[in-house]
Amino acid sequence: MTQGLWPALLGRFDWQALPFVRAWETPTVSEIIGAGAASIVIVGAIGLMALLTYLHAWRYLWKEWLTSLDHKRIGIMYVVLAFVMLSRALVEAVLMRMQQASAIDAPGFVEPDHFAQLFSTHGSIMIFFMAMPFLTGVINYVTPLQIGARDVAFPLLNSISLWLTGGAAGLMMVSLVIGRFSTGGWSGYPPYTELAFSPDVGPDYWIWAVTLGSVASTLTGLNFATTIYKMRCPGMTLMRMPLFVWTALCTSILMIFAMPPLTVATALLALDRYLGAHFFTNDLGGNMMMYANLFWLFGHPEVYILILPAFGVYSEVVSTFSSKELYGYTSLVLATMAIAVLSFTVWVHHFFTMGQNANLNAVFGIATMTIGVPTGVKIYDWIWTMFRGEVRFTVPMLYSLAFMMTFVLGGFTGILLAFPPLDYLVHNTLFLVAHFHNMLIPGTLYGMLAAYHYWFPKAFGFRLNERWGRISFGCWVVGFYTAFMPLYVLGASGAARRTQAFYEPAFRPWLYVAGVGALILLGALASLFVQLWISIRDRDANRVFAGDPWDGRGLEWSVSAPPPEFNYAVLPQVAARDPFFDGKRAGDPYAAPATYEDIEVPRNSMTGPVIGIVGAALAFALVWHIWWLAILCALGIVAAVIARSFARDVHRTVTAAEVARIDRHWRAAVAEAKPIPRHIETTSANRGLAEVPA
Amino acid sequence: MSDAVKHAGLNLGATDEETHEQAESELFGFWVFLMSDAVIFALLFATYGVMLPATVGGPTPASEYKIAPAFVETLILLTSSFTYGMASIAMKHGEPRRVLLGWMGATLGLGVVFLGLELHDFATMFGDGAWPSRSGYLSSFFALVPLHGLHVLVGCVWLVVMAAQVLTFGLDARVKINLLRLGLFWHFLDIVWIAIFSVVYLQGLIR
Ligand SMILES: [Cu+2]
Numbered sequence: 001m002t003q004g005l006w007p008a009l010l011g012r013f014d015w016q017a018l019p020f021v022r023a024w025e026t027p028t029v030s031e032i033i034g035a036g037a038a039s040i041v042i043v044g045a046i047g048l049m050a051l052l053t054y055l056h057a058w059r060y061l062w063k064e065w066l067t068s069l070d071h072k073r074i075g076i077m078y079v080v081l082a083f084v085m086l087s088r089a090l091v092e093a094v095l096m097r098m099q100q101a102s103a104i105d106a107p108g109f110v111e112p113d114h115f116a117q118l119f120s121t122h123g124s125i126m127i128f129f130m131a132m133p134f135l136t137g138v139i140n141y142v143t144p145l146q147i148g149a150r151d152v153a154f155p156l157l158n159s160i161s162l163w164l165t166g167g168a169a170g171l172m173m174v175s176l177v178i179g180r181f182s183t184g185g186w187s188g189y190p191p192y193t194e195l196a197f198s199p200d201v202g203p204d205y206w207i208w209a210v211t212l213g214s215v216a217s218t219l220t221g222l223n224f225a226t227t228i229y230k231m232r233c234p235g236m237t238l239m240r241m242p243l244f245v246w247t248a249l250c251t252s253i254l255m256i257f258a259m260p261p262l263t264v265a266t267a268l269l270a271l272d273r274y275l276g277a278h279f280f281t282n283d284l285g286g287n288m289m290m291y292a293n294l295f296w297l298f299g300h301p302e303v304y305i306l307i308l309p310a311f312g313v314y315s316e317v318v319s320t321f322s323s324k325e326l327y328g329y330t331s332l333v334l335a336t337m338a339i340a341v342l343s344f345t346v347w348v349h350h351f352f353t354m355g356q357n358a359n360l361n362a363v364f365g366i367a368t369m370t371i372g373v374p375t376g377v378k379i380y381d382w383i384w385t386m387f388r389g390e391v392r393f394t395v396p397m398l399y400s401l402a403f404m405m406t407f408v409l410g411g412f413t414g415i416l417l418a419f420p421p422l423d424y425l426v427h428n429t430l431f432l433v434a435h436f437h438n439m440l441i442p443g444t445l446y447g448m449l450a451a452y453h454y455w456f457p458k459a460f461g462f463r464l465n466e467r468w469g470r471i472s473f474g475c476w477v478v479g480f481y482t483a484f485m486p487l488y489v490l491g492a493s494g495a496a497r498r499t500q501a502f503y504e505p506a507f508r509p510w511l512y513v514a515g516v517g518a519l520i521l522l523g524a525l526a527s528l529f530v531q532l533w534i535s536i537r538d539r540d541a542n543r544v545f546a547g548d549p550w551d552g553r554g555l556e557w558s559v560s561a562p563p564p565e566f567n568y569a570v571l572p573q574v575a576a577r578d579p580f581f582d583g584k585r586a587g588d589p590y591a592a593p594a595t596y597e598d599i600e601v602p603r604n605s606m607t608g609p610v611i612g613i614v615g616a617a618l619a620f621a622l623v624w625h626i627w628w629l630a631i632l633c634a635l636g637i638v639a640a641v642i643a644r645s646f647a648r649d650v651h652r653t654v655t656a657a658e659v660a661r662i663d664r665h666w667r668a669a670v671a672e673a674k675p676i677p678r679h680i681e682t683t684s685a686n687r688g689l690a691e692v693p694a
Numbered sequence: 695m696s697d698a699v700k701h702a703g704l705n706l707g708a709t710d711e712e713t714h715e716q717a718e719s720e721l722f723g724f725w726v727f728l729m730s731d732a733v734i735f736a737l738l739f740a741t742y743g744v745m746l747p748a749t750v751g752g753p754t755p756a757s758e759y760k761i762a763p764a765f766v767e768t769l770i771l772l773t774s775s776f777t778y779g780m781a782s783i784a785m786k787h788g789e790p791r792r793v794l795l796g797w798m799g800a801t802l803g804l805g806v807v808f809l810g811l812e813l814h815d816f817a818t819m820f821g822d823g824a825w826p827s828r829s830g831y832l833s834s835f836f837a838l839v840p841l842h843g844l845h846v847l848v849g850c851v852w853l854v855v856m857a858a859q860v861l862t863f864g865l866d867a868r869v870k871i872n873l874l875r876l877g878l879f880w881h882f883l884d885i886v887w888i889a890i891f892s893v894v895y896l897q898g899l900i901r
Contacts (some may be wrong), residue, residue: 153719222726230719256726260733270739271837276827278748279741279837285748285830290741297737642855645872648863 011625012201030111033095036056038177067604069155070565071140074162076459078137082130083528085169089125090525092118097518101511103501106288115500116183117202121172123186127302128213129169131440133180134448135309136165136220139248140454143224145556146242148233148572153226153470155602156644161216161223162395163557163612168212175205181625182206187299188269190280190291195273201623204273207266208619214262214298217305221255224248232597233555235574239333242554243326243624246333247312250340251305257344258301265294274622292354296347304343306440310447313398317450318382320550323395323678324391325578328381331649335374335381342371342526344648352423357533361420368418372411379404392678394550395469399450402477403442403504410438413488431491434484441480451455457549460541460562469529475524488512544688545666546673549681551690553581558589560666561688566599566654569663584692590658590670596660600651607644611637717871725877726883735886739893740839748830753833755898756817765897767811768887771846774804775884783875785870794865795857801880802853807847812843835894843888845883852876 014022054057067072096118099110110118144152152158175181182202184193184532188210193203228249232241241249269276269291278286319326326332348356348364382404391397413435417423426432457463490510495502502511535542547561553574556563558580570593576582583589616631620626675691746755781797816836826836856876859869 007803032721110733218730222723222730223727226719226723230715230722256730257733261737262731264734264741268837270831271826277836278827278830279745279833285745285750285833287744287748287830290744294737294741344801577807638851644857645855646862648866 006626007625009626011121011621011627012033012188013178013624013626015644017201027137028107028111030114033110034114034176039303041173041176045298049379049510050136054519063604066609067159067606068157069151069602069605069608070146070404071152071155071158072459072563072565073235074158075137075139075141076166077162078133078140081136081169082137082448085125085129085172087525088173089122089130090522092122094124094518094522096122097511097515099500100502101515104505104511105503106501108501110500112500116498117181119498120182120185120188120202120206120286121175124182124210125169125172126440127186127306128210129165129172131212131306131448132217133165133169134376135444136217136249138313138448138451138455139220139251139309141459142267142451142556143245143248144227144231145458145567146245146554147231147236148555149227149572150567150571150599151231151602153231154225156605156607156650157219157223159608160611161219163608163617164212164219165215167614167619168209171205171209171212171562174620175202175209177511179205186198187295188266188273189295190269190288191282191286193269193273194281195276196281196404203269203625207270207273208622210261211266212615212619213272214266217255218259218263221252221259223240224252225256228252233568233571233574239330240574240577242312243315243329243332243336244309244312245313246336250336251308254305254308254340254343258298258305261294262298262302265291265298267293283671291355292351293347296350297344299350300347301340301343303439304339307443308339310403310444310450311336313396313454314382314403314553316412317400317454318398320384320454320552321392321394321400322386323392323551324389326381326387327384327387328377329577331377332381335377339371342367342374346371348496349418349423352420353427355639358420364419365420365423369415372415373431375411379408390678392681393465394453395464395473396450396454398470398473399446399453402473402607403446403450406438406442406446406477406480406549410429410435410442413438413651414456417605426491428490428497430495430497433497434487434491437480437487441476441484446476446515449473454550455556457542457544458547458556458561460539461473461543461545462535463542463544463549463682465538465542465684467525468534472524472527472531475520475527478526479517479520479522481517482520483514486514486517488530490514495540499587541684542686544686546670546688547666548690549686549688551581551584551681551692555580558583560669564659564666566601566659569593569599569659571598584690590667592664592667596656596663598656599654599659601654604651605644605647605650605671607640609643610640614640642657707882708737713867717867718870721874721878724878728878731882732886735838735841735889738834738841739889742834742838742894745830745834750829750831751818753822753824753832755894758822758824759895759898760818761895761899762817763776763811763815764891767808767815768802770808770811770842770885771887774801774808775881777801777804778877778880779801782873785873788865791864795847795860798853798857798860802850802857805850805853809843809846812839812846816840839890839894841885845879845886849880850875852879853895 015463019031019034023031052061064161065077068074073077088393095110096115102108140152140158143152168487172181182188182193182198182205184198184203184206188203188206191197225275226243228241255432267354268277268279270280272281278284279288280288280291282288299684315332324596346364346368348360349368352361352365382400393401413431415515417426417432417435417547453464453469487510490507493504493507495504495507500610542563547559547563549561550557558572572579580589614633614636618630618637672691673687673689674685675689676685676687677691677693680686681690777797777800781794781801784794784797824832826833855874856869856873859872863869
C-alpha cells in the first residue's frame with residue numbers, strides 16, 4: 001500500500017469491500033445473496049433505530065436497560081442477543097444445506113469462497129455468540145436469585161462483559177457489510193489463516209470478534225465464581241445449593257481456566273498476522289501444532305462450558321415437574337465436578353490424525369471415554385428422579401426428555417470417535433458434524449430453551465403460550481433428527497465436511513432429507529417467535545405475579561414475578577436443600593417480615609456500553625489497519641477505566657419505606673390469588689400461586 | 695465483628711460488617727483474576743519451551759542474553775516488591791499519608807527503571823537483528839517477556855492513579871481495597887519475573 005491520505009484515514013478499505021459493489025460488478029446468485037444479507041443488516045439497523053425514535057424509546061432503553069447493572073436485566077439482554085444471533089446462524093445453516101442439496105454434480109448457487117464464509121460464521125456465531133450469551137444470560141438471571149443474593153459480586157464487570165460480547169457480535173454483523181469474513185472455519189486453523197494464505201480481512205474479523213468474546217467470558221467466569229462462592233445467603237452451604245448453581249459454578253471455573261488458552265491462541269495468531277511473527281507459519285520455525293494444542297485446550301472444556309449449565313437446567317426442571325426431590329444430589333454434584341476436571345484431559349482427541357504416536361492417542365482416547373461415566377450417572381439420576389414422581393409433560397419437561405434420549409445417542413457416537421483407529425476413518429467427515437450437533441443441540445440448545453420456558457414467567461410475570469411451545473418443541477426434535485441423522489450416513493460413506501459440492505449421486509437422497517430437516521429447524525425458530533408474539537399479546541390472561549407457577553422448589557420462586565430490583569426485601573435464611581418447597585409444606589412462606597431496612601443497589605453506569613462500543617471500534621480499526629482510530633480507541637478504554645475508578649457515588653439507596661411498599665403490594669396480591677392444583681397449571685387459571693398438596 | 699478470617703493485611707478500621715464482606719469478595723475476585731492471568735503466562739512459557747530450538751540459523755539464547763542486566767533487573771523488581779510491602783504496612787498501620795506516598799513513589803521509580811533497562815535490553819537485541827519476525831524462537835521470546843513488561847507498565851500507571859486517589863479521597867475503603875489489589879498484582883509480577891529469569895535467562899545462558 002502506498003502513502004497517501006486514503007490508507008492513512010481508511011486503512012486497507014476499498015470499494016470492493018462492499019458487497020453491493022461486488023454484486024453490481026459480478027451479479028452472480030452468490031454475490032446477490034451476500035449483498036442481500038448486508039442489506040438486511042443495514043435495513044434492520046436503520047429500521048430498529050427508526051422504530052425506537054418513533055416510540056421515543058431511546059431514553060427509556062438507555063436509562064433502564066443498556067446502562068443497567070441489574071443482573072436480571074443483563075441476563076435478559078444476553079438472551080435477546082442469543083436469539084438474534086441464533087436467527088442469523090440458523091439461516092446460514094439452511095443456506096448451506098440448500099447449497100449442498102443443489103450441488104450434486106453441479107456447482108449450486110453459492111460460490112466456494114462464500115460457502116467457506118458461511119460455515120465459518122455459522123460455527124463461530126453458534127458457539128461464541130449464540131450458545132455462550134444464552135447460557136451466560138440464564139446464569140446471570142437465575143444464579144443470584146437461587147443463592148439468595150441481591151446481585152452479583154461485580155455488577156459493573158457484569159455489564160462490561162455483556163457489552164464486550166455485544167461489541168463482538170456487532171463486529172460479526174459488520175463483517176457482512178464491510179469486507180468479508182474468515183474462510184478458516186470456527187477454529188481458525190493456521191497456517192490457512194496466516195497472511196500467506198488468507199491476506200484479506202476475514203481472519204482478522206474472526207480473531208478480534210473471538211478475542212473480545214473470550215475476554216468477556218473470562219470476566220463472566222470470575223464474576224460468577226466469586227458470586228457463588230462469596231454471596232450465598234445465610235445457611236446456603238455448598239451442598240445445599242440448587243444443582244443449577246453447581247453447574248454454573250463449574251462452568252465459571254472452566255471459563256476462568258479455559259478461556260485464556262483461546263485468548264493466547266488468537267493473540268499469537270494476531271502477532272503472526274500483524275507483526276510477522278512465526279508462531280504458526282510454515283517457515284522460520286513456526287509450529288502449527290502449537291495452535292492445535294492451545295485452541296483445543298480451550299475447545300474441549302468449552303464443550304462442557306456449553307453443556308454443564310444445561311445439565312443444571314434439566315436437574316431443576318426434572319425435579320420440579322416430577323414433584324420430587326432430585327435423586328442422587330451428591331452424585332450429580334460429584335459427576336459435575338468430575339466432568340469439569342476431565343474436560344481438561346482430552347483435548348488431543350480433536351487431532352488424533354495429526355501424527356503423534358499411537359500411545360499418546362490411546363491415552364487420550366481412554367480419557368475421552370471416561371467422561372461417559374459421570375455423564376451416564378447423571379442420566380440415571382434424572383430417570384430415578386422421574387420414577388414414581390408426578391411427572392407433568394410441560395414444555396421444559398419435554399425438552400428434558402428429548403434431551404435424555406438424543407444425548408445418549410450422541411454420546412455413543414462420541415465413544416466411537418474416541419477410538420483413534422475409528423477416528424481415522426471418519427475424521428473430517430460429516431460423521432463428526434453429525435456427532436457434535438447431536439451433543440450440542442440437545443445438550444445446549446434444548447437446555448437453554450427449557451430454561452427459557454421454565455424461567456420466563458419469573459422474568460416477565462406471564463407464562464409463555466403452551467401450544468406454540470409444543471409446536472416449536474416438535475419442530476426442533478423432528479427437525480434435528482431429519483437434519484442430522486442423514487449426516488451420520490453421509491459421513492460414514494466418506495462425505496467430507498465443509499464441502500461446497502459433491503460428486504457422488506448416491507448422496508442425493510440423504511442430502512435432500514438433511515435439507516428438509518434444516519427447513520423444519522427454521523420452522524422451529526419461527527414458531528418460537530410466533531409463541532413469543534402470542535404470549536405477549538395474551539399476557540394479561542397468563543399473569544403469574546405471585547411468582548410460583550410450577551410449585552417450585554428453590555428460592556427464586558419465593559419472590560414476585562418479575563422480582564423486585566433488589567431481589568429480596570429481606571435476605572432469606574436456608575435450612576435445607578429445597579428451601580421454598582419445604583417452607584410451603586411446613587408453614588407459611590409468605591408471612592411478612594417484621595421490619596424492613598434500606599437496601600443499596602448499584603447505580604446505572606455508562607462504563608459498560610462505552611467500553612463495549614469503543615472495544616468493538618478498536619477491533620474494527622485493527623481489522624482494517626486504521627491505526628489512528630485504533631490508538632484513539634485504546635486510549636479511550638484506558639481513560640474510561642481510570643475515570644470510573646474515581647467515581648464514588650456508585651450506589652443508590654432504596655429506602656425501607658419503598659421496600660416495604662413493594663413487598664406489601666406483592667404479599668397482598670399473593671393473599672388474593674387462588675391456589676391452583678398442578679393439573680391445571682398450564683391453563684389461564686394459573687396466576688402464579690401453586691396449591692400445596694397435603 | 696465476626697471471627698471469620700479476614701484477608702491478610704486488610705485493615706478497614708472500625709467499619710461495618712458489610713464493607714468487610716464486600717472487601718473479602720473483591721479481593722477474592724482479584725485472586726481469581728490473577729489465577730486466570732497466570733494461565734496466560736503458563737501457556738506462553740510452554741510456547742517458549744516448544745519454540746526454543748526453532749532459531750533457524752538466527753540469534754540464539756546464548757548469543758542474546760546478558761546475565762548482568764537481567765540480574766540487575768531482578769534485584770530492582772524484588773526491591774520494588776519490598777517497597778510496596780512497606781507501603782502496605784504504612785497503609786495498614788495508618789501512618790501519615792506522606793509515608794505511604796513515599797513508598798509508593800519508590801515503587802513507581804523502581805518500576806520505571808526496570809522498564810527502562812528492559813527496553814534497553816530489547817534495543818540491544820534489535821541491534822543484533824533479533825527481531826520477533828526473525829524466528830519462531832524470537833517470536834515466542836517477544837510474546838512472553840514484553841507481556842510481563844506490559845504488566846509492569848500497567849502497574850506503574852495504576853500506582854499513579856492510586857496516588858492521585860489517595861490525595862483526592864484519603865484512605866477510604868475503596869482506596870484501601872484497591873491498594874491491596876495493586877499489591878497482589880505487583881507481587882504477582884515479581885513471581886512471574888522470577889520464572890522468566892530462571893526459565894528464560896538462566897536456562898538460556900546455561901545452554
Ligand atoms: Cu473434545
